[in-house]
Amino acid sequence: METVTFWDQLLEWFYILIGLQLMYTGVKVFQQKENAKRVGSALFWFDLGILFTFGKVIPPVAAGVLVVLLGVITIFKQFSITKFPDFSVATLEKSAKKYGNRLFIPVLCLAVISMVLAKFIPQSGKVAIGVAAVIGTLFAWIIFKGSAKQTMRESDRMIQAMGTSGILPQLLAALGVIFTVSGVGTVISTLISGVVPEGSKFFGVLAYVLGMVFFTMIMGNAFAAFTVITAGIGIPFVISQGADPAIAGALAMTAGYCGTLLTPMAANFNALPASLMDMKSPYGVIKEQAVIAFLMIVVHIVLMYFWAF
Numbered sequence: 001m002e003t004v005t006f007w008d009q010l011l012e013w014f015y016i017l018i019g020l021q022l023m024y025t026g027v028k029v030f031q032q033k034e035n036a037k038r039v040g041s042a043l044f045w046f047d048l049g050i051l052f053t054f055g056k057v058i059p060p061v062a063a064g065v066l067v068v069l070l071g072v073i074t075i076f077k078q079f080s081i082t083k084f085p086d087f088s089v090a091t092l093e094k095s096a097k098k099y100g101n102r103l104f105i106p107v108l109c110l111a112v113i114s115m116v117l118a119k120f121i122p123q124s125g126k127v128a129i130g131v132a133a134v135i136g137t138l139f140a141w142i143i144f145k146g147s148a149k150q151t152m153r154e155s156d157r158m159i160q161a162m163g164t165s166g167i168l169p170q171l172l173a174a175l176g177v178i179f180t181v182s183g184v185g186t187v188i189s190t191l192i193s194g195v196v197p198e199g200s201k202f203f204g205v206l207a208y209v210l211g212m213v214f215f216t217m218i219m220g221n222a223f224a225a226f227t228v229i230t231a232g233i234g235i236p237f238v239i240s241q242g243a244d245p246a247i248a249g250a251l252a253m254t255a256g257y258c259g260t261l262l263t264p265m266a267a268n269f270n271a272l273p274a275s276l277m278d279m280k281s282p283y284g285v286i287k288e289q290a291v292i293a294f295l296m297i298v299v300h301i302v303l304m305y306f307w308a309f
Contacts, residue, residue, distance in 0.1 A: 007123050007124055007126060007127055008126075010127050010130075010131075011126050011127045011130070012056060014127060014130040015052050015053070015055065015056075016052070016053050018052045019048075019049045019050065019051070019052030019053025019054070019055075020049065020053060021049070021152065021155055021156070021159070022045050022046070022048050022049030022052060022159065023045070023046050023049030023050070023053070024049075024152060024156060025045045025049075025156045025159045025160060026042045026043070026044075026045035026046030026049060027042070027046075028156050028160075029041045029042040029045060029082065029160065030042035032082065035080060035082065036080070037077075037078050037079060037080040039078070040073050040076075040078025040079055040080075041078070041079050041080055041082075043069075043073060043078075044070060044073045044074070044078075044079050044164075045159070047066050047069055047070055047073075048070065048167060050066060051063060051066055051067070070167070074164055079163070079164060081160065081161065081163040081275075082160040082161070084157055084160070084161065099143065099144070102143050105136075105139050105143060106136040106137065106139045106140040106143070107136065109132055109135050109136035109139055110129065110132045110133060110136050111132075112132075113128070113131065113132035113135055113136070114128040114129045114131070114132040115128075117131060117132070137151060161275060162272055162275055163275060165271040165272050165275055166272070168220060168265065168268075168271065169220075169221070169268055175219055175224065177224075179219075179224070179228050180227050180228055180231075184228050184232070186231075186232065187232070188211070188228065188229070188232035188233060189231070189232040189233065189236055192207050192211070192232065192233055192237065193236070193237075195207070196237055199241070201238075201241055201243075201305065201309060202305055203237075204233075204237035204238045204241060205238060205243075205301060205304045205305045205308075206301060207233050207237055208229065208233045208234050208237065208238045208248070208252055208255075208304070209251075209252065209255045209297065209300050209301050209304060210297075211229045211232070211233045212225055212226070212229050212252050212253075212255045212256040212259065213255055213256065213258050213259035213262075213297055214259065215228060215229050215256075215259070216256040216257070216258075216259030216260055216263070216266075217259040217260075217262055217263040217265065218263075218265065219265065220260070220263055220264075220265030220266040221260075221265075221266070222253055222256025222257050222259065222260055223253075223256075225256050225259070226249075226252065226253055226256060229252065229256075230249065230252060234248060234249070234252055238304075238308070241309075242309055243304070243308040243309050244308050244309075247304075247307055247308040248304055248308040251300055251303055251304045251307075251308065252304075254300065255296075255297065255300040255304075258293045258294075258296045258297045258300065259293075261286070261289040261290070261292065261293035262286060262289070262290060262293050263286070264282065264283060264286065269285070270283075270285045270286050270289075273285050
């Protein structure tokens with residue numbers, strides 16, 4: 001078996017594992033008799049679980065119908081986020097004192113193991129975080145005397161706490177592909193050409209950086225925005241004027257991350273933390289990051305103008 005084929009198959013198993021967890025959540029939600037919207041909520045999670053588990057074999061039309069069904073459930077407000085009892089602060093403090101810095105070992109596994117795999121086995125990049133998560137879970141079982149049943153229960157709690165925000169990354173990634181294929185970059189290039197003075201490096205840089213920021217805010221993902229904005233603005237208005245492609249491209253990508261700090265569409269970074277921490281404002285994380293984001297946008301414009309050329 002070729003190495004690439006092995007990692008591809010392992011990735012599929014991770015999708016199946018996620019799908020099974022989502023369907024388990026669907027079953028648990030359906031059992032919540034006090035939830036007035038338990039049928040719609042359970043159907044939502046079960047539907048999403050089917051897409052993850054059987055997405056490789058489901059006909060495209062059927063998969064499309066299942067995706068539309070997710071939207072229908074939310075549009076008609078048949079989905080609700082489950083409220084779980086708050087943890088006892090005293091209990092949490094007692095556990096923190098008991099385990100000390102060992103609490104961070106499973107979390108650090110995610111970063112360390114995924115980096116090591118990506119560094120020494122480049123083909124493993126697409127599954128590195130999954131492998132690291134499994135190993136981190138094993139460490140958690142050893143340290144905290146956990147079990148598979150407890151892991152499923154806590155995973156279910158976190159999935160329900162995230163709610164529909166949990167599927168935004170998948171939807172936004174698909175949106176990026178659609179925008180690229182449909183030629184949005186060409187349209188943007190045409191519009192910008194009528195605004196940016198011909199031959200102006202500064203306004204080209206300004207358009208490239210701000211384009212990455214705003215498009216990332218719309219799509220919630222700098223990677224999805226990069227291809228479209230680089231094709232539409234970066235190449236014709238910056239790189240074609242002599243900018244180093246590597247430097248300009250790297251700065252454009254990190255400029256997009258400034259947009260990530262400013263949008264609820266970046267669910268993993270902004271919406272989910274606000275939901276999981278039960279913040280009063282769903283935009284609380286964004287408000288705290290806004291000043292730094294605007295300062296970094298200015299820094300990116302200056303760096304690209306003086307460093308890339």
